[in-house]
Amino acid sequence: MDSRIPDPISSASEGQSPPVPDDSLRNRLGQDDLARLGALLDLPADQVTFSALFTRYAESYDAVVGTNSQYRRLQQEVADILQGCSAVADIGCGTGNQTILLAKKGIHVDGYDSNEEMLKKAELKVQQEGLEHLVDLHLADASCFTLPPNRYDGAAMLNVLYALDDPYHALDQAYRALKKDGILVVSGPKPDQDVRILTSGLLAELLQTGRLQDRQQDLQIVSMVNQLLDANIKNHFSTERMKRILLEYVGFSDVLAADTLPGKEVYMKQAFLLAVKKGIVYAGLPMDDLVIRQALPEELPSLYRFRYHYLNERKGHTPPFYRHPLTDADAFDEHAYHLIASHHGKLLGTMRLVEDSPRDKLPADAFYPLDHYRQQGARIIEPGRWIRMPYVRAGVGLKLLFEAFRFSRAKGATHWVQILEADEYDLYKKIGVPMDTPLTVSVNGIERQAYLEIVDLENPPRFLRRAL
Ligand SMILES: C[S@@+](CC[C@H](N)C(=O)[O-])C[C@H]1O[C@@H](n2cnc3c(N)ncnc32)[C@H](O)[C@@H]1O
Numbered sequence: 001m002d003s004r005i006p007d008p009i010s011s012a013s014e015g016q017s018p019p020v021p022d023d024s025l026r027n028r029l030g031q032d033d034l035a036r037l038g039a040l041l042d043l044p045a046d047q048v049t050f051s052a053l054f055t056r057y058a059e060s061y062d063a064v065v066g067t068n069s070q071y072r073r074l075q076q077e078v079a080d081i082l083q084g085c086s087a088v089a090d091i092g093c094g095t096g097n098q099t100i101l102l103a104k105k106g107i108h109v110d111g112y113d114s115n116e117e118m119l120k121k122a123e124l125k126v127q128q129e130g131l132e133h134l135v136d137l138h139l140a141d142a143s144c145f146t147l148p149p150n151r152y153d154g155a156a157m158l159n160v161l162y163a164l165d166d167p168y169h170a171l172d173q174a175y176r177a178l179k180k181d182g183i184l185v186v187s188g189p190k191p192d193q194d195v196r197i198l199t200s201g202l203l204a205e206l207l208q209t210g211r212l213q214d215r216q217q218d219l220q221i222v223s224m225v226n227q228l229l230d231a232n233i234k235n236h237f238s239t240e241r242m243k244r245i246l247l248e249y250v251g252f253s254d255v256l257a258a259d260t261l262p263g264k265e266v267y268m269k270q271a272f273l274l275a276v277k278k279g280i281v282y283a284g285l286p287m288d289d290l291v292i293r294q295a296l297p298e299e300l301p302s303l304y305r306f307r308y309h310y311l312n313e314r315k316g317h318t319p320p321f322y323r324h325p326l327t328d329a330d331a332f333d334e335h336a337y338h339l340i341a342s343h344h345g346k347l348l349g350t351m352r353l354v355e356d357s358p359r360d361k362l363p364a365d366a367f368y369p370l371d372h373y374r375q376q377g378a379r380i381i382e383p384g385r386w387i388r389m390p391y392v393r394a395g396v397g398l399k400l401l402f403e404a405f406r407f408s409r410a411k412g413a414t415h416w417v418q419i420l421e422a423d424e425y426d427l428y429k430k431i432g433v434p435m436d437t438p439l440t441v442s443v444n445g446i447e448r449q450a451y452l453e454i455v456d457l458e459n460p461p462r463f464l465r466r467a468l
Contacts, residue, residue, distance in 0.1 A: 040221055051117065057225050058121040060218035062095050064202055067211075070267050075101055078156055078185050081257055081275045082107065085154035089177055091142050091170060092160025096122025096135070103134040107154070114141045142170040147177035149283075155184045159271070162188045167235050168314050171250045172390050178278045183256060185275045186246070191236040193270040199223040201268045239272040246276045248346070249309050251391040253279030282392045285343060290396060292403045295338040295350075303338055304329040306347050310387045328385075331360055337411070339404055341388070341396050349388040351400045353408055356380045364419045367441045368452050373415065381413040402467035409457050416455040421448060428453065 034045040041048060041056050065071050079101045082088055086107060090099045093111030095118055102109050103126070113119050119137050126135045142157075143165040155174045161167045174184050202219060206212040212219075237245070239260050246252040257275040259266045266273045295303050304327035311317040311328055332354045341349035356362055356374070362382040364370060373380060383404055388397035408416060419441060420428055428451075437452035455461065460468075 037224060040217060040224070053221075053225065054115050055117040056221055058095050058115075058117045060221040060225075062097070062121065063215055063218040064206070064222045066095065066097050068202055068205055070201065074158070074187060074267050074271070074273065077257075077273070078158065078187070079105065081185050082154040082156065082183060085152070085183070087152045088154035088156060089147060089152045089174065091155060091157045091174060092163070093122060093137070094118045094159075096125050096137070098156055098158055099135055099137075100125060100129055100131060102154075102156075103131040104129070107134070109135050110152075111135060111137045112140045112142060112145065112147075113137070114139065142173070143167075144169060145173065147173045149176050150179050151177050153179050153182045155182065156186075157184070158187045160188070161186065161237065162233050162235050163229070164234065168245075168250070171246070175250050175252065175278060175391050176283070180278060180281050182278045183275055184246070184252065184278070185257075185273070186242060187266060187271050187273045188237060188242075189230075189233070189270060190272050191238055193230070193236075195223070195226045195230045197268055198226055198270055237272065239274060242272055242274055243276075246274065248306070249389070251278065251280060251282045251389075252276035280343070282343070282348065282389075285393065287395055287399060290341055290343055290348070290399065292339060292341045292399055294407075295340045299340070300329075300333075300338065301327070303340065303347065303350060304333070307350065307385055307387060310389070311385075332363055332382075335360070337407065339400060339407065341392075341400050348392045349396050349400050350385060351383060351387070351404050352385040353404055353411075354382040354384065355411070355413075356382075362417065364417050364452070367419050367439060367450065368437070370417060373417070373454070378415045379413050380415045380417050381408045381411065382417050383408070384418060402464070405457070405460070405464050405467045414457055416453070416457060418453045419450050420453050421450050425451060 038045040099111040254277040259273040308328040337353040
C-alpha cells in the first residue's frame with residue numbers, strides 16, 4: 001500500500017496478535033446467500049468476509065456504478081458546485097471518482113474513507129491520472145474523526161452519511177473544517193429508496209451500451225452489496241429533513257442547491273442532494289452578538305424539538321416520559337423557565353429551570369427525597385437540559401449558566417438541586433460545583449452512578465460568584 005495511506009490501527013499492525021476474524025457478514029447472511037456470494041467472489045463460504053467483499057466491490061463499483069450516466073451526472077453537478085474551491089474534503093471518498101474529478105479542476109482534495117480497499121483503488125487511479133500532487137488520501141472513520149479546523153472551502157459527503165454510526169459528528173466536523181463561506185455538498189439515499197430501481201437502471205444502461213456481457217458479474221456484486229447495505233442502512237434522510245438538520249442543528253446558513261428544485265432529479269430519483277454554505281462562523285462569534293433570554297411561550301414547541309434533536313437524535317437518550325413525538329417535553333416543563341441562547345433567531349443553546357411545585361415536586365425527588373431541604377425553608381430550582389450545540393464556542397454554555405444563576409436568584413430561589421451523572425462529574429468538579437452525595441439512580445431500568453449537587457445560591461461556589 002502506498003505510504004500516504006496510514007495503516008489501520010489494529011492489533012495486527014502492532015504485531016501483537018493475529019487480526020480478529022471478520023465474522024460480521026457470516027452472522028448476517030444465511031448459508032445460501034453466503035454460498036452465492038462465495039461463488040461470485042471465488043471463495044469458499046467460510047472465507048466470505050466484509051473485507052473480501054469490499055475488495056471485489058471496489059472493482060465492480062467502478063465498472064458498473066462509476067460508468068453509469070446518472071452517477072456521473074451527479075458527480076459532475078457536485079464538481080460544478082465546488083468549481084471555485086481551492087481545497088476540498090471528500091468524506092467517504094470511496095474509489096475516488098469525485099476526488100479525481102475535483103483534482104482535475106486543479107483543486108487540492110483530501111479524501112477520507114474508512115475502507116482500505118476503496119482507498120487502495122482510489123490511490124491507484126490518482127497515480128494513473130498523475131494527480132498525486134493534488135490528492136491526499138486518509139484512512140479515517142467519519143463517525144469519530146477530527147478534521148483540521150478552518151482548512152477547506154469545500155466539502156463533499158456523497159453516499160456515505162447513511163452508513164455512519166454518528167452522522168452528526170461527521171456533519172459537525174465538516175462544518176468546523178470549512179472556512180467562512182465554505183460549501184458542503186451532501187447526497188445520499190432517500191428514505192423510500194428502492195434498490196431494485198437502482199439495479200434495473202444500471203442493468204438497462206449496460207444493456208443499451210452493449211456492456212452487459214462483460215459486466216454481468218460486477219452487476220451481481222453491486223446489486224448484492226446494495227441490498228446488503230440497504231438492509232443495514234443506519235440513517236435515512238429526506239431532502240427536507242437534511243435541510244433542517246443542516247440549517248437548524250449544524251451551523252449552515254444558506255441552501256445553494258437542492259434536488260427539490262425543478263429539473264433536479266438525482267441518481268434515478270433515489271437520492272437527495274443539498275449544497276449549503278457556512279455563512280456564519282459560530283465558533284468565532286463575539287459573545288456580545290449572542291442573545292440570552294427567556295423563551296417566549298410561542299417558541300416552546302421549537303425549543304422542545306431542538307432539545308429532542310440534541311438528546312435523542314444526537315445523544316441517543318430515550319427517556320420513557322416523552323409525551324409527544326419528536327419533542328422531549330415532560331410535565332416539569334409546565335412550571336419551568338426556559339432560557340435560550342440564540343443568534344438572529346437561530347437557537348444555539350438552552351437551559352431549563354424547573355420551579356418547585358407542591359404537586360409535581362422536582363425531577364430530582366425521584367432519585368433523592370428533597371423534603372428535608374424544603375422543611376428548612378429552601379426555595380429550590382432544578383436546572384437541567386443544559387445544551388450547547390457542538391459547533392458553537394464553549395463560552396456559550398457558561399454564559400447560559402451564569403444567566404441561569406442570576407435569573408434563579410432574581411426569582412427568589414435559595415438553592416439549585418440537580419442529579420448529575422458520573423460522566424458530568426469531572427466538568428462540574430472542575431468548575432467548583434459540590435457533588436458530594438453519591439447515588440445510584442435507575443434510568444430506563446439501568447442502574448447508574450450519579451451525584452446529588454446542591455448549590456447554595458446565597459453563598460455560591462467561587463466560579464458562580466463571577467456571575468454576580
Ligand atoms: C457508496 S460509497 C460512496 C463513495 C463515493 N463518495 C462516491 O460517491 O462514489 C460509500 C463509501 O463510504 C465509506 N464509508 C462507510 N462508512 C464510513 C465511515 N464510517 N467513515 C468513512 N467512510 C465510510 C465506504 O467505505 C465507501 O467507500
